Amino acid sequence: MADGTLDVEIWRGGADGAFERFTAPARENQTVLDVVTWVQRNADPSLSYRFACRVGMCGSCAMTVNGKPRWTCRTHVSRVAKDGALKIEPLKNLPIIKDLAADLAPFFEKWSAARGRFEAAIGRDDPLVPISPETAERQAASSAIECINCAVCYSACDVVAWKPDYLGPAALNRAWAAWNDVRDGDRKGVLRAVSANGGCHNCHSHQSCAEHCPVELNPTAGIAGLKRATSRAMLRGDLK
């Protein structure tokens, strides 16, 4: 960054692609997404990447930056560049579509497999179920519901890398919220889903998910909660 430029290496192509080097201007205040956008607009318009909101809400701009998964729209270059150098790759543990765009289909399929959807117990004409914010379940759910679906945790997870059918931290974090939602009509279904082969019991609690989560959630804690819930249910004979 000394001479006012950044040395930027960007992954090009699919899984068998390679890094391409660009020189981008170093600015006092810029995010990694700003740099990627500069490259696409000024150096190579064929560069593919994904973003939407640019303010850390939509979770679509996550990439691997200097080896770590990050939300690029809220990651300042000054915080992550090493001697003015950036190495930007697509998210790990997911197929590459092209350049910096990873295919998130397996990630969201696992949300479904973890029983991430809400199963309504009542109809739309029934009165609303009052939920006190003080209850243990509501507070446990609160710790999990701010997920922006960016897949940073999934990319950071060692177990996903070793065991590709593992559901991963984000899907299990969603399952933890669903398990604690007392309005859900099939909460045992959540426990069944997370007890399957690639389920919560594969987690080694390395906590890479919690370390890298941009919104500071702790999926490891939720997964530990699911392990406790499934074990209790099994000892009581509710889960066979």
Next chain:
Amino acid sequence: MIAAKLFLLQRISAIALAPLVIGHLIVILVAVQDGLTADEILARTQGAVGWMLFYGVFVLAVAVHGAIGLRAILAEWTPLHPRAVDGVAAVWLLVAVALGLRAVIAVTG
């Protein structure tokens, strides 16, 4: 559901192992005080139902705990087919139980 059952079994065997390992370490420290000979060890252990139970449970807990752990390592770190992984872990379990109980019976029987 097998994953959840094995997880529970892994935790239960760990709970059993925690005091057993501490007891075993204490036995080692006490046993070496007067020198360590086969006669001295057998004098303490032969016919002792307490030691037979202690080390019998120890062997079973180690065999179960180790087999489940080995299964996870093989599944994550080797390209083995899941059935082969289960087979290797099952063989390890049986070998550990057989060798362990044989030793327990030899020393405490």
